[in-house]
Amino acid sequence: MKNGLTGPDWFESNKDEIIRLYEEVFAYNVGAGHPETLQLKQGKLLYTIINTLSQYEKQHKNGKKIEKRKFIAYSTQDWILQALLNGLGAEKKALGTTIPNFNSLIIFELVENKKKYSVKVLYKDGLKDTAMDISDAVRNCEATPCPIEKFIECCDDYKIADPKTICGAPR
Known part of the structure; x- marks a missing residue:
């Protein structure tokens, strides 16, 4: 186990299968591979991140000082990180077949080089x-x-401005 402790014999002899099944259920719960579920789980966060970076790029490109903070942090749980990585399409490269560990994080950095902007x-x-x-x-x-x-x-299929529109909830 990650904490260095050993479990009971029945667990240790089945540990790989138990962990694999746990990770499979975890991925299912975050909506892996299902765009509409991913919109509900992380779509608003992804929408906010993309829009913020786009606004900052436009402000900087137009010679304006970026009006808001240059550093923004969102604190969230491991399952939202996994959902966000799925929404981005980068879950396999970031995680392989596992789930985010405690204290994991995703960094989005707006970069300007020779008047060309990238992330x-x-x-x-x-x-x-x-x-x-x-x-x-x-x-x-x-x-x-x-x-x-x-x-x-x-990530147009994975971001959403208002998640309530997916489930028909009143605004």
Whole structure:
């Protein structure tokens, strides 16, 4: 186990299968592979991140000072991280077949180089010392960093401005 403790004999002899089944159920619960469920789980967060980066790019491109903070942090749970990685299409590169560890994080960085804007997406596993660049695994992105035009269009089926529209809830 990750905490260094051993479990009872029945667990230890079946540990690999138990962990595999747990990770499979976890992925199902976050909506892996199901765009509408992913919209409900992480769509508003993804929408907010993409729109914020797009607004910052436009402000900077027009010679304006970015009006809001240059650093924004969202705190969330492991299942939202996994749902967000699924929405981005980068879950396999970031996680393989496992789930996010405690204290894992995703970093979105707006980069400007020679008046061209792009986005770097990094995944930091909570058990590792360094972050991994997963930009090229994001839907529609083949390069790292990902050109912002491609990043903004990466996940139209996975982001949503108002999740209530999916389930028909009153606004």
